[in-house]
Amino acid sequence: MSHLSTALSVAFLLAAFASPARAAVNVVTTTEGLAAVVREVGGDDVKVIALSRGVQDPHFVDANPSLAVKLRNADLLVDVGMDLEIGWLPPLVTQSRNAAIQPGGARRLTAGNFVSPMDLPTGPVDRSQGDIHPSGNPHFLTDPRRAVQVAAAIAGRLAEIDPGNAAHYRERLQAFQGKVAAAGKGWKERLAPFAGRSVITQHKTLTYLLDWSGLKAAGYMEPKQGVAPPPSHVASLVAVAKAAGVKGVLVENYYDRRPADQLRDLAGVKVIVIPGDVGGTKEASDWVSYVDVLVKALGQAVQ
């Protein structure tokens, strides 16, 4: 009898150790913006790491081998795509030894594949056009419509990877959609009086948000994508700003703001420094607060 009770005790202990607490899904994203969307739909069921910081220009992240270590154990890699990370992500993915996150792998989700792109090149596609993105503008996550599409794709993939929590992902997606709809209503109301007005931006980072809000970009500080503004281009923007009634220039905080300051001095426009992504400033701590900061900045820029 004592043997039986000992065996039962051992079996009970083994069973207890054999069914540990369910592990969260390890998600690695290339940007803080994508990490924020994963947190919205993944909640406590995921553990998220972003490879770049919100204060960082996502085009120019170092291919630091330490990042390959983070990719090694990823259950899911979410990248932006459209060549945004072409200068640093491919060698890290190869180095990671994680077969499932290779391009086309079951644990790789390229967010750009789930949205319709803007700024598709219509003329020549070569580097005389600057740092061109042949597949379209990759800065789509500032657009509430496309952010929701990306969230739905992520929730769907998480449900496939972690079917036991599929209902949680679905519920959180619905909650995020509701949150975006409510915030979006307020943002639209805030910007509606200024519909049709124009701003100047440093890079084409706000194209999608401007399209959603009904505002326009009269010009860009960069004469071509990724090319620093020379004085001649700044001078040419003076006439552009005056003709379009531009009152503000928006510059991400990882860019050199001096050319924008020159335009301010020449054309009397305001210079508004904005975060480049979630985490780019203390206020932009999640996706909604990040877009809220951008909408406030746009509101300032058009009046």
Added chain:
Amino acid sequence: MVNIALLSLLVAQAAPPDLGSQADPFPTGSMNVGAPGGIPIGKLMLMPEIAVVVDGALGYTTLSTDQQELIAGPLPQHKAWPMLQEVELAFQATVDPYIRGDVFLTFSPQGVEVEEAYLKTLSLPWSLQIKAGQIYSPFGRTSQLHRHQWTFVDQPVSMQRLVGAEGLSGPGGDLSWLAPLPWFAEVHLDYQATRPGFDETVQQLTGVARLIQYFDLSDSATLGVGLSWALFQAEAPEQWKNLAGADLYFKFRDPTSRSSVVLQGELYGRQLSEQAFSEARWGGYGQAVWRIDRNWEVGGRYDNAPAPVAFGGGTQETWTALGTYYTSEFFRLRVQPSLVLLPEGQTGFQGLASFEFTIGAHAAHPF
């Protein structure tokens, strides 16, 4: 028989449902997507990524041929000498879901060479990876780099004289393991037929081991530490026998900025077949490079190498400065003056002005 039965079942399941007389003779939706015969440009997507990198320079030196012995690309004395150093043609693609392939051909005044042509596995278990083909040996840091990845216009003389004119390379295979640690720690074991030194006709069977680790000290600072060892099968007294290397790398880059500072150094020790270990020759270099902004970079390098053969011993010290201007990621201009201190109080000056451009696929940013 079981297989045939299983296949029949799968075929039956995959067959479209019988729609009977209700079937739409002019189907819409997904049945009408795409052009007849497929998308003509779709085949282009199967092309490998192709890039061409061109390196040209203008060189001047006060050193004689003897004083430049055992470095790659010696210059005529007291002449401003134009050079097309190298044209690299790169083809890169995934072969199938399990393997990728990379081919780098170089065209130079010395002829056409397969610089590297290798397969790399993508899905081996236990964090293993195999790289096989014509490859650079996983020895040291700078000796594994292609010309367009060099920060300076030339390689340190210590590396050229102690490792090989253009590093250590040859046909063979490299098995590497990414250790399951919180930091990056990779172990390489490699077996190759290499051509160490400057005699292109001599091939030696070579085993190489390397441990490379990177530690993130903060979001801005990374430290890399590497140890390498190469063991050669020597069949003549003057052939390579043992080669040891240690390398240190420190990079500081504020994530909000394109500016960075990189400190790097390597130490090499080489023992020939005829030498006792105490007679091994040592050398190395240390360099500091400051990327000021998106356009400008400056640097300096101190190099300590065995003197040219003509001196019969002693060391050569080389002090080099570097100024680089980038118009974009795809073009750079470099100016590189060097002061050379040889045994017997001999000194010399060397100057290089170089251009480099890349067309085609976007390469990874160097780290």
